[in-house]
Structure formats: structure tokens, C-alpha cells
Amino acid sequence: MFVGHYGPSFLAKRADQSVPLWVLFLAVQLMDVFWALFVFLGIERVRIVPGFTKTNPLDLYYMPYTHSLPGALAWAVAAAIVYRLVTGSGKGGALVGAAVFSHWPLDLLVHRPDLALWDNTAKVGLGLWDYPILTLALEGLLVFGGLAVYLGVTRTRPGSRPYSLPTLAAVIFVLQVGMLVGPPPPSDRAMAATALLSYFAIAGVVAWLERGRQPRELATE
Ligand SMILES: [Zn+2]
Numbered sequence: 001m002f003v004g005h006y007g008p009s010f011l012a013k014r015a016d017q018s019v020p021l022w023v024l025f026l027a028v029q030l031m032d033v034f035w036a037l038f039v040f041l042g043i044e045r046v047r048i049v050p051g052f053t054k055t056n057p058l059d060l061y062y063m064p065y066t067h068s069l070p071g072a073l074a075w076a077v078a079a080a081i082v083y084r085l086v087t088g089s090g091k092g093g094a095l096v097g098a099a100v101f102s103h104w105p106l107d108l109l110v111h112r113p114d115l116a117l118w119d120n121t122a123k124v125g126l127g128l129w130d131y132p133i134l135t136l137a138l139e140g141l142l143v144f145g146g147l148a149v150y151l152g153v154t155r156t157r158p159g160s161r162p163y164s165l166p167t168l169a170a171v172i173f174v175l176q177v178g179m180l181v182g183p184p185p186p187s188d189r190a191m192a193a194t195a196l197l198s199y200f201a202i203a204g205v206v207a208w209l210e211r212g213r214q215p216r217e218l219a220t221e
Contacts, residue, residue, distance in 0.1 A: 001110045001135075002179075003172045005029055007142030008102040010150035012095045017153070017215045019092045022207035023083070027099035029199045030075055031107075035066040036199070039192040048191070050184050053112060053129035057184040060114040068116040069104065076101035106142070110135055132180055139176065143169050153216055160212030168205060 009024035026033065038044035044066060047059040065071050080097030084090055108115055111125035128135050147169050156162040185191035 001106050001139060003169070003176050004139030004142035005032075005103055005106055006169070006172075007146030008099055010146030012099050013150050014153050016089075016091050016095050018089060019095055020207065021210040022203045023096060024099050025203040025206050026199065027079055027096045028103055030079060030100045031066045031072060031103045033196065033199050034075070035063055036192040036195040038063070038066060040189055040196065046188050048184055048188060053127075055110075055129040055132050055135050055180055060111065062120060063114070064116055064120045067104070067107065067114070068119065070118065072101055072104035109138065136177065136180070140173060143173065154213040155216050157212050157214050164209045164212060168202075168209060172202060
């Protein structure tokens, strides 16, 4: 799953608008950020096997540190603690931790059984990736549903453009469709580097775009 992970970050904004959206955008992908880094460094491993699933060619045979259930819980707790230490907000920390953990159940829906319940064993995954239309429908529902909730609790700041975030969501959704129909990545490290850059680029754009919105309850003028 890629763009669908961003749905929960919009929902977390509804619970506490003090948490920056770009932080939540990194939080929901934190497991994949470290996965890409670890693949790049050779700590976790993936094989590119064209046709491995109907949606992507990734044989994710070794990722116990980022995508096992205990791993996901550990990243979530660590992120919650770091956010709490940096900002002093316990509620914000809890939301950031929940956003990090949301990655795992969403991956569970789409992955082949490659998500370990312990270390690199007892692997689970419901395999929606073998149904490309269903996968895209789910990802679209998550990201655009979450976006609708976010747009409902915020308003455009005077002088800002109202359609910038929906445009971004549409662009990353189209990129995802492109990955589905495009050629497989040239190598695991090239794919990891591209993924890592994408996560930070998207969070960076969101940091810029979210300045154009403000909470609705503050809208008094
Ligand atoms: Zn993942």
C-alpha cells in the first residue's frame, strides 16, 4: 500500500489539529521509510520478481525489523515518545504513535503473507495486491476519504489556493496507477532510494501546502 496510508494522517488531524500534517505524513509511512533505508543498506531484503503479485513485483521475503508486528509496535511507541519529548504533547504523541501503527493493519490487507508475527516467521497478509482494481479502490477510498474529513475540519486561509491539497492527493494517486502499469524498478536499491526520496518529498510539499489551511473553529472573520 502506498497512497492509502495517508488516509489515517488526515483523520489524526481531526482529533488534534496541533500535530503538523507533514509529521503525520511521515508517521504513517515511518515503517516504509526505514524499510527503504534498510533495503538500501542491505539490512532488510527484497527480490524484484516481475509478476510476483498482480499489482507489483516485490517479493518482500525479509523485513523483520520494520514490518513484523513487534517491529510495528516498537516504531509506534518510539515515535510517540519522541514526539512527546519534542513537543510536550501527550495527546499529540499518542496520535503520532497511532498513525505509525496504522501502517501495519493496512499493509496486512494488501500484502502477500510476508508480515511476520514474530521475527521472520508466522507471516500473514490477505493478498489484496492480487486484485489491482480492488487495491486501487481501497487506496483511493482511504486517501480521498481522509482528505474529505480534513477539508471538513479546516478552511482555506485567505489568499491561499483551495485545491492544492486535493491536487497533491490526485497526483500521488496517479503516480501509484503509473507504478502499477509501468515497468518494474531496475534494482532493489534504486527502488529503495526512489521510495525514500518520495516519502520526504511528499511530506515536504505537504508542510508547505498545510500553511494554506486553518482550523475551522478559528474562522471568525
Ligand atoms: Zn509498508
